[in-house]
Amino acid sequence: MEFLMLLAVLLCLVAGMRNDNIATVNHGPHWRVLRCNLTAEVLSRLGSLAPLHEEAAQALVADFSARVLGGGEVAVREPVTTAVFALAARLCFGDFVDDRHKSAMGRVIRDSIVLAGELNPRFDGSMLSKMANCRGFRRISALLDRQVELYLPLIAARRQARSQLCGGIIRPYVDTLLDLRVPDSNGAGRPLRDGELVGLVFEFLGTATGSTAACLEWTLAHLIDQPEVQDKLRREINAEADGGGMLSISSKSIRSGMPYLNAVVLESLRMHPPVPFIMRSAHGEGATAIGGATAVPVDGLSVRFDLGGIGRDGKSWTDPDKFRPERFLAGGEAEDVGPAPGPKEIRMMPFGAGHRHCPGVNMGMLHIKCFLAALLHGFDWAPAGDCSGGVDMTELDGFVKIMEQPLSARVTRRT
Template structure:
């Protein structure tokens, strides 16, 4: 009996050994084939290869390791995409596997645990919010209703510049553009113009700036698994402080809206908060919305709508100052179509093909979302390489816009590249993500829903600025502008654009 038991044990050990060896051989045969990668360091992986401006660091690495590259940020697996062909694979061919955003601890906290729209996981809530954005919140009818707001704010902005011009005073262009876009967004979203009270305006600007800054910073604690409960960079206190300030501000505004809604009668023009409160109060709504959902969505509007449009316009004016022939050609088009007695309006942009080409060229060189971030929800094979589930994907839009395989003289500012033939007004490329060497607003289901609004604001603001003013830089007024980028998720300039405006028009319409 003892011999039988001993033989049985030996048999089981032998069978287990065969199974283990078979499993090892199978795993060896099916070894994961990852994309090319630099040598990683223990614990930190490739974090040492990054700098203050990640898209530039990725671009340099891709020149050495190719358009699809594997990196480890601590224990987080990442792939970097730097060519239009591979971007198409991720964003179109295998789109359903890459519809989630990676959860970043800083942004996650600021958005009330991804209660927002921009970072929410792909699912029923996100689909509902996407439909709501396209039909109501950022749809054509709502944007048309809010057109008078944008016109009024642009006139106020131009009058401010006119006063500076008469006094021969320099203007921090970026700061004034942020005030302009902040006023537009706050009035469209909340029916509130913060800059009427300078203390409130300054408070809002600081909150938005700090939230964008913190959301864009990499948190080392989440990247190294055994540090996840540590606050190595001291973000915790700052995150809580800025979100508490934002929460207090939004609760006050929401309560004011709710009180006003009880008193108002009729079908007046609703702001974005009114539309969100309608859904919040509707017990039969397809998706029940919480107060956190509302605050997080408004946060998306401020974060994505204030800095981005302002920064794009600032880069645009910088390029035009450095390329005076392009500036002159744009002015000639505006003067011929609009004249010198009227100021350009949103409805005029369709008649200004060269101005449209200028904005496309700005977005090619200076995309305000230089990196598209996604996360793989299931293992897949792309370009012959295995992409494990939960891998973070970064599509380098900035690098793709400078790809010499798709752009002639890619570093040159040349709006003519977007015109099929001189004077035709037609463009080969649009900005909606169908052409993967030009995707400033992303592509597919998770492309930017605010693209239409952003284009209206940037086109009209930049056209009005060059129609109404000459722009002088430096002591003699004929200097050039440096084009160095600074750190941040919206591609800011490292040095503010400071100019003296000189009025071109004799009369400005009253506010």
Template structure:
């Protein structure tokens, strides 16, 4: 909700502005009448409790006036209204849950019932090709086809192993970039998030298209993908559609970003098509890529394969879905290792014991219990986002004894789940030892119970869970193997305050000092 304060009145002429104001006034009058006539009907629905709301705008103005990020706004409401509450944001009804019991009831016990997605805003519909992605598709044949293809043909353990060479090359380049940056600064400092993000993006770009790209081209593609994410930030007219004339300039800008996205990605798709027809022994392209699985993909209920625009959308989902989430985890990981030097030293000793003098390899990760425990605790305390992807019921349902309308947005606020004192000992403390000793366990898939859910749970669990764990674990291991990490001199105390960008990142981006271990 970062763009709720945006406005575009300057794009309106005086006459059109007056027309819009009259239209809005008429809307307010009719909507107010409709609100009060429907209010008696809504009493028949036993919705979860929530703060009092105004006609038409609901709780939207309350949220804006609070000046708080949405995550903080929800956090502050929870002690008052409990683990399930209702917010009315303009025309949208949000049901927010924040307990393991409710998440289990919704996504495990009644997984099929709450496995859909709500209606999208007009802007999001443009970039998703009307919900033609794994994450946005409604629960049905399109979603089944897209998810089955991604999981079976791209993210299976067999497929992931095929990209070990890609990850090794990207990791070597990542380490070299860090080394070079430190050597050009005093006292040998590096920006963690920026470097981690670029490394992850390079890996996913190679996995997606399988073609050779120069660094300048990679930066250009990355810039376009960032523009897409920024364009998808919600605006007031997403919640009060009658205000859309005020945002005509924003709408035009969104269309331009979409056109730029298509112009940038379609040539990559065409290059891959061409490479697949090239049998020359000296070609640089990879033998397999995600896009290969999409060219002739059969979608249930459709006779035609995905169009070029749909291919652009699916490839962009693959790139954006795994870049910022992984990079964010890396930044929090290094911050924790700097703040707790004994954890860093223990992890380094484990790496030396397993790998010796050679570089850490993916096959080593299974032999590193402390690293695994550290990453698990990292995701418990620092999930990449505090709100999981929005769910919706496929039909009117009940949850926690309350009515859930089919058109409501079902949101899951994650921190209370992973910091619940009923599930965790000393939940506020960052303590990997809780998993090393076996006194506490966590199944991130939710199959054996929900205590944390950084990737979601149930039928809409993130399909990239295994890939993300490999990328985060390998990057942290290589970074600790190669360098000793410490705080920047002017910022000796690590600040663990958060802010929301595309993910939940450190409020003050982490700049660290490194010392080469060898």
């Protein structure tokens, strides 16, 4: 959610555009209604989503199976991103989005993330920066126009078919937005406008896709680079399946019953938080503690937190640059550390912190673990080509932290 907030801020500063989604709307009644709706109607129903996760994981395994038939190397990013987006689109719009429309929406999300990442390092708010980035922001504006073209017909279709549940299980997110009433200036409730609906859909699809796909690629890269970790994780997955295949592993087990799977994902998030940094406002005593009494503007400070630096702080972590999932197991140095910051200390916060933290932490973790378990159960993963120096783990910081060299692997189907 953080990268979408930053994207919205850039658009506001340069293009004068506004996007009132959960990440950007002012904290208050409107924000609470939007966030509570997302949490209550979608994010809190993880136990009901098992069939949807199973179908999405099966589709990803089938995609990789088809790609490895001819042998050779397989590029990982594209099939992983496609599978993650397909699941997000299904949760958002339901079961009746055709593949062509889904593919077009996925391209818009990917292009928006990539373009925003290209612009962000160069943007400092100055007029020169605005002029230098004018062409890029015109491209972003065109992508936002394309979102309107793609999303509004689907939203209109859902207005006519709101009785149809996603997978027969859960109301699509768009249906909940169509029924929602947000506060207006008169104190009464009003329905969301089309522009607001488009912004909320973009937020849902973007946050559910970018960070999840990036984490999966990073995690697979480390498992390829450290085959002993891959083997240990596969043993846990196979033991949970007990010879019955992936379908015999319950969603509850994936959520809370497979400690090494959880540790592997947490270690990946510690080293490669999907969002490189977050911005927060500090006021009063907090601002004074950061900037000093004479350095604090009247309206407070904007503070940038380097999430990657926090996760690799040598004062908080032993061998912070080593991928060692065991640190998150019982008895390890981080056995009580999770994806969200604890009340006492902050040792990692890959999904942000404070009241603006990503509300979809638990769903994101579940998506990552479901896809990862299916890929490890279905395939052996080995380096592609000459990787005598190990997998290239060079990071590319944009709006999402991705691998500078997209991961390729030698993938072999397990029988």
